[in-house]
Every structure is written in structure tokens, then in C-alpha cells.
Amino acid sequence: MRHKIIQLSFFFISICCISLLLNGCEDDKFDNLTDNRYQTDADKSSTIRLINLTYANQVIANGDSLTNFVVREPGPEENFYPGTKYFPKDGKLIKTWNIPLAVLSEPLTNFKLSVISYSIPRIDVAELNVDNKNHFMDYYVTFGNVTAVPRSIEKPSNPANIKIRILNLSSNDVVSPYDNFENLNVPLSLAWSDGTKIDDRLSNIAPGTYSEYVDIPYGTYQLKVITDDNRQVPGADNSQNLAFDPATSTIALSKDETTHLTYAPIYSYKPGGIYTVVIAPRDFLYYMPTSISGEQLDGFQNEFEIIPDVESSVNMTYARIQLVNALPMDKQLGLKIKGQSTGHMIGFGDYTDYIPVISGKNTIEVTDTEGLVLASTEYDLNPNENYSIWVNSLNGGVDLSIVNNDLAGVYFTGAIEDGTYARKQREYFTKYRFLNMNRDFPYVTFTTDNGQPFKSVYNYNEKATNQLTPGYIHSIFPYIWMSESLKTIYKIQVYRATAFTTPGIWASDVPVLTGRDLISNPELYFRGMPIQDAGVYTIALIGLQSEEQRYHSRLLIVKHTK
Template sequence: MNKLKYKFLPLFFLMVMILGQACKKDKLNFEADNRVLTDNRVNSTARVINLALYNQVIANGDSLTSFLTPSPTPGTPPKLPGTSYFPGNGYLTKIWNVPQDLFNAQEIVKLDFMTRSYQATLGNDIKTEVKNDYNNPTDYFLMPTFGMEGQPDVVQIKRGVAAPSKPDHFKIRIVNLSGKIKNPAFNSSGTLEDLTGSVSLAYSDGSFVNPKTNNISSATQTSEYIEVPYGTYQFKVLMQDGRQMPALGSELNQYTILDPPTSTIPKDIMNSTALTYAPIQTYQPGGIYTILIAPQRFNYLINENAETADTYQNSFQVLNDNTAAVNNTYFRIQAANAWGTDAVSFKVDGKTIASDLSFGGSGAYSNFIQGSHTIEAADASGKVIASATQVLRPAQNYTVWLSPDAAGAPKLLVVANDLSGATYSGGPAQEDATYARNQYRYFFFKRFLNLSTGNPYITFTLNNGQSIAGGEDNPNAGVNLQLGIPLFEHPYVSSSYSQSPYEVMVYRSKPNVVPGVWANDIEVLKNDAFIANKDLYLRPGRALPVHEPGIYTLSLIGQSGTGSTPATKAKMIIIKHNK
């Protein structure tokens, strides 16, 4: 009997398993797909740059856009339905990577571009053929010939796709498609300036990047690609006489308005900030970029009530020629000497990153691969006077400071700098703060450090002890800073492009006394200390701005009180972290 029972047990369990599988049902995936475009389309090697701002396109006789022309309504414009190729609002975008499925067997597509709107427009319809050539990726620039002279309706320029020879570098070039502006705008400030001619690529201080990107004319059209170490830059485009060419801003409406005779950002119809808009951004390792020079549409003031009209002006725009991979490998680091001696050198894992830095001096940036690194500082004799080992992370920007500790001995302080241009705007609690951030490409950010002995608590202020923080800034930024202890949470304060002249002062404060007593032995810094090269403005006969955009660290270094000498007395220094 027992033998019979054991024989049926395996059969019983087998039947249970079969019934369990028969009753099992697949669980449905209820995850929502919120993508605007769900079609899996492969892009061709052809790209359309729509400088004429056409809003409709037909491919091989078939419309790809909506051709809807709603009548103007006050307030928020109506939400227009998208199409399969332009799901946002059914209109042609400014940059369009032409899908591969539009090309015929000969790898050609016939495109018609036009503008359809409720009101009359200036531009004529144009037709062109676009070719998908795997060996020669090409950009097709649709030029605003209704507002300019010197260029055809469509300009073809080949685009580079080969990666930089050095993996921690990016490639960049100039494409000059400028032309004479028809019917130049004017207001009571003056007539639109002429920005035709050859241009050169420069860093934020006006120094040229490379001879290969100098004096590029509209006849030459394009420079070679050059390679530059990855990092955060504010590239500027200079005319032959040193005048700066504007870029077209997007994050604030004020950055779309220019002063006609100077192409600068105006305060009002008769007063300019003397600042020419040029974006600050991080150029990624392996990236390929084009600085495009061409007429684009700006606004300008027409009366004292801040009403505007539009005009075209030659300007520049940064185009991404490839999609650079996320930087999970490299970081950037520089050295700064806040120790009371000259001729200090710095090494990272035995590689020199700065030599003979004087007191208050800083070195250029170097790129390294993320991981644990040993940093050393040596005096003029080569003796190592301070060292530190620290894990340094990818896509970060660091400054290593040689400064005194509380006992007066030299030590290394590694500070991470935020070059993202993003700020936290606060507001109600959210899961990930996605909608509580502002992203800027033209900003004036400053953070503060106390690296000075004899000053246990320091508060940085504006004129007459006024708080240096405002708006959405952290009210503790620059307040009661202790020796060698940076503020890590929201440490930057922000200024405006239209800032009035100001001074930065140092007060000796206490935890319960702010700002404290003015340190009149420490020289006050004026706003023009935040201008890297005044000749950039004065040489072409332009006015000086109040200050320049960028990411700055303002540090108090040196010594106060007993033991202080004229060479090592406490002073403020400025380091600008973007180039």
C-alpha cells in the first residue's frame, strides 16, 4: 500500500504544476509612453538649418507639416496639433535632421519650403533637392534672403563627423554665411551697425583660439575644425576691428533685444549695458561643434515704453554636429596658491599641472581620468609641503587651493565648482526637482571662500554692508565663512546683466553678529575687477560694462594681525572658472 502511495505522489505534483501553468496569465504592462514621437525613424546624413524660419515643408509632393494658420488671439497662442514628422506643433523646426525614409532609391528627396501664416510674410517659397550621402554628411542652410544680400536661398556645407584625435578634446569650426542686411533698423539710439566681413573665434577675454579660426570671410565660408580640450567656454566672435558679434539668446526675452548701433543688450532705448550676448556652455569630450555666422531675427526698442520691432542682424549660433556621449570619464582641475609664498608648483599623480605660481596666482586647467588621485604642492626648492589623496569624479570641475590650516601649516583644499548654469528655484516639494530648476547660458555666478589666517569669521557684502545675496540666492552665501570651510549647499550668488556699479567688501563677523565690523585694512574690490580684459571693449571704442558674465570664486587670502607683512597681507582674489 505504501509503495502504491509513493508511486502516485510524483504524478500528483506533476498535475499540480501543469494546472498552475495553465492558470498563469501574463501581466499587462500599464506603463505610459509619454513620448511625443513614437515612430522609430532613422535619420539621414542630411540636416536642414532653417534660418529663414519657414514653417511648412513638402517632401516629394507630400506635406509633412500641418499647414494650419490660426488667427491671432490675445494671450497664450493656441496649441496646434502635431504631425508624424513634426509632433510638437506641426510646424517645421529650426534644425531638422531629415529622416531616411523620405529619400528615394537614388538617395534624393525633393523639398518645398514655405511660410503660411494668418498675416502676409516676406519670404518666397523655395524648392531644393537634398541628398543623403553617407560619405559626405551635409547641412542645408535656408537663408533669409528677403532680409539680406550676398547669399543664395540655400547654402550647402559639408559637416564633419570624425571624432577628435584626443578623446578628452572636442572639435569646433566657424561657418561664415553673413551678408549685408537689407533695410537696417534704427531707433533714437542709432542705426544698425554693419557686421559684415571676416570674423575670428576668441575666448571670453578676447584672446584668439587658433590661427585656423581667424579671419574667416563669407567668401571662404568655412574654417577647418580645430581641437580644444573639453570644458566650459564662452566663445566670442570678433570682427576685424575687435567689435563683438552677438548671439541670439533664448532663456530671457531681454537677450533677444539688441541696441542697433552696438549690438549689445540695452537697458532702455537710450542706455546700453555694453554687454554683447554670447552663451556659456560646456563643450563635451568627443563633441563636434560649428559656430554658425548668419543673419538672425532680433528685436529692438522703438520707444520709451519698451515696445519692440524686429530686424535681422548678423550673429552667431552654436550647432552640435554630433551627439556627444555622456562624460563618464574625465574631470578638470586647476591649482591656486593662497599660501604666503611664491613659486609653488602642483602635481597630480606626478604630472605637473601648475608651476611657479605666485601668491594669489592660479593655473590653467588640466584633464584627468576619474578615480583616486594624489595631489602635491611643492615649494621653490621642490620640497613637497602639502599633499592630499581624493576621489575625483567625472564631469566635474575642481580647484585645488594651497592654503593655511588653523595652526598656520600649509594644506590642500579641493573645491568642486558648479559650471552647469542651473539654479534651484525652490517651491513646493517635488520628487526630483525637475520643475524647480532654472537653466541659464548667460549668467553671473559668484561663490566665496575664507582662506585667510587671523580672520576666524568673514562676511562678504556689497556697498556699505548690504547683503550680497538676493532673490533666489542662499541668504547664507558669503556669510560667516570660517577658515578653509566652503559653503557646499547653494553657495553661489547671482547678479544681473543690468546690474548697477557695486563694490565687494569684507566684514569681520561673528555667528550672532552679521555683517559685523568692516575690515578697512582689506582693499575693496570694484565691479570692474570682474572684467578680464578691458581692452576687449576699449580697443574698438566701446564702453566698459559693469561686469562680465561667468562663474567666479572670490577668495580672501593672506594674513591679518600679528605676523602680517605687506607681501602677505589679507586681500581678495578672483578666479574665473570658464574660459
């Protein structure tokens, strides 16, 4: 019996020893783990920002290097740079840098900005002295200048609005004097996509000055910067690497061809956000005038960029809605949300601007000028979505169709595997979808010239254009993405399809549109008419097969990016 006890004790001791050894190994493993997360201890920010609108990628503060000053030779490691305390990602100066408190000293902090790369020796870009006062100040570093500009952090009085201003830092100091570059160093104004000025307070802002902040509703817009004679200033930070025509600052196809379109990003402004639209000299590509092989050069021109002063969190409160009148009746229609009128009355074939509403379940009512409710529905509006309320007569009475519009520039690449690269985003694009809001057309197919399908840059579902029944809303890849490099005018046509045939028979009594019908203000393009305009659109067949011409079947274009 004693022998057994000894055996058990020995077995128990052996197990304990093995456990201790294993635990020791595990401890060693964990002790040797490397924490690869970015260190954020140095991220406690002051109220001072540096806005870097130059090539500068290195910075020294009071003689201390804050970036890595590392240059890689071409090879496998050329895009991998060691992080630093204040720039943990890759050790390089970024565009918008919230200067950490730990960097600032009394009474002034001296900053020196420079650029280095494998092909460029170190070049000093700018030097500035920053005081350490407790104020909200931005230091805009442009080519040849440093400008201190106070910024606001006071939220809009209406939380569904944004605050926006224009800062004109245009200059001809670095703009190329060769190759016929146009002069954009002039007073400038902020405008909607059709060239309509937003507000007098955002208009005619002289070089070297800035406007006050102005409240506008949040939303997805293609804001433009224009001169007094309606010339358009191009947008900067062109991620699509589009080449420009120096004489007009429009997107060029070659040294002899231009699209007559000016690059201006489509941008989502979040409720409660505060933004500055800054104009300054920036670099861009253009075709060498004497080249026969399409060679491109780097040039400088005054361009605009959107700088968030206060970027709000993800919008979980508001949705946006608009009313579209596709009801073939002699009635002015208005919209009520939860019993409150939105104040806009529109006739047949017209639509309102978007208005923000609280998301969640809402009672949506359409009324006439007397306040009589013609149609109503309960609908759960999701936050951060954009809805069109289509009033129609598809069932013989007054009906409502609610359509969710995708205003983002995100597109599907067709990638598989883990989906990492399945979706990408563009900031400048033209896309549209189709709807059948006409009960006299049981099946409709929308085509381009001679019944041919549209040539989309990215994949779309053919069910979004073929054999559309009245009121059917296709939601899976419904948008056709048109190239910005088109050289010829294209048509938008309607065909009478059937359940078994497509495209069917051309509906010759429905007026044919072209891409140029997407242009809401042709007068803005006085230097040359483009093939189409950028933005997000819905093209719908509305009306009836009526002898009364004003209600006869036709195509309605709704532009969603003002």
C-alpha cells in the same frame, strides 16, 4: 452526497464563467489603450542635415507635406499641434533636422520651406535640392540663402578634447538699413571670454567661408565671436529675450541706455563633441528710437549660434581641475595628478586654467619648482565636475582645500508641489561665491556697499556670505546671482565678523573691489565699460595680516568660465 457534488460543480463552473468574463473585460480594456509615445519608425537618419536658422516651420519634400500646415486660432488649443510621421512632437520643422532616409529620393530631393501662423499667411522661405549621396553634409538655411557645408564626424585625437570651427554666413541682405545698425558682415574670429583669439586657424574667417576644425580641451566656456577691431558679435537664440542696442549690438536697458555687455551664452562642451559656431542674420528685439514708452521692434543682425555636429553622450569619464595659489610664500607651485606633472607653475594670487583628468580616486600633489611635494591628498573626483585645488596656510603649514564649482546656469525658483518647475536654466548670467582663505580672519562677512547684503536675482543662503571661518566651504545655494540690468557700480567689501555678530567691523585695510573687477580684459570694452562681466566666479580673502605688502590680506577673483 451526490447533491453536494453537484453544488460544488455548479460553484466551480460559476467561478470559471466569472473569471472568463473578467478576463474578457480586461482584454477589451487593453485592446482599446492608446499608445501616446512618439513614433520613431521614420527616424532612421541619413547623413544629411538641414540647419534651419529662419522662421520656417513647414516643409514639403518632392511635393509631399511632411509637416502639418495647421494654424490655430488664439484660445486653449493654440499651443497644441498634431504630430506627423517625421515630426511627431508637434508637426513642425525643427532647427536641426536629420533628414530621414525614407524622405530622400534619387537623384535629387526637392525641399520647400515656408512659415505659417495665425498672424502670418504662408510665406515661402527657401527652396533647395539635396542629393542622396552617402556623405556628411549640412544645408544651412538662412534668410535669403542656402549653403551646403560638409561636416566632420571624426572624433578628436584626444578623447578629452572637443573639435570646433567657425562658419561665417554673415550677410547684410536682411540686416535693417535703418536705426543705425552696425556692420558685422566682416571677417570674424573665435575668442575666449576675454577676447583672446583661440587659434590662428579660427581667426579672420571671411563671409561665406568656414575654418577647419581645431581641438581644444572640453569644458564650460563663454566663447565669443569678434571682429578685427574687437567688436563683439551677439549670440542668437536669446531665450532671455534681452533687447539689443543696434549701434553696438550690446544688451540695452532702454533706447538711451546700454549695459555695454554683448550677449554670449555660457555653454558646456562635452568631451569628444564636435561643434560649429555659425554666424548668420537672425532676428532680435530693440527699442524704437522715437518711442517714449519703451516700445520694442524686431530687427535683424548677424549673430552667432553653437551647432553640435556630434554631441557626445553624458561625460562619465573626465573631471576638470585647476590650481589656485593662496599660499602667502615666495614659491612657484605646480600640480601633479597620479605622479604626472600638469606643467603649470604659478605664484601667489594666481590660478591655472582647468585641465581634464580621469575621474575616480586620484593622488593630488602640489610641488615647488624643484619637484618637492609640499602637500598631497587622495580625492575621489566625480565625472563631469569642476574642481579648484586651493593651496593655503590655514593651519600654519601647506594645506589643500578642494572646492567643487557649479558652472551651470541652473537656478532654484522656490516652487513646491511636485517640483516640476523648481529649477530653470539660463544661458547668460553672472554669479559668484565667497571663500575665506585667510587664517588671520577667524570670521568674515562679505557685503556690498556700506555693509549691506548682496541683492541676488535668485535665492542664496546667507551662510555663504556671513561669518565664514577659514577654509569653510558652503555648498547649499552658495552663489549670488547678479542682474545684467544693473545701472550703478557696486562694491565688494570685507567685514570682520564674530561668532555672534555680523557684518561686524569693516576691514578697511583690505582693498575694496567693485563689480568691474570681474572684467578680466577692460580693453575689450573700448566702446563703454560695463558694471560687471558675465561668468562664474569665486571671490576669496587670501594672504595674511602682514607688513609685506605682496602677501597682505586682499581679495582674489577666480573666473571659472574662460
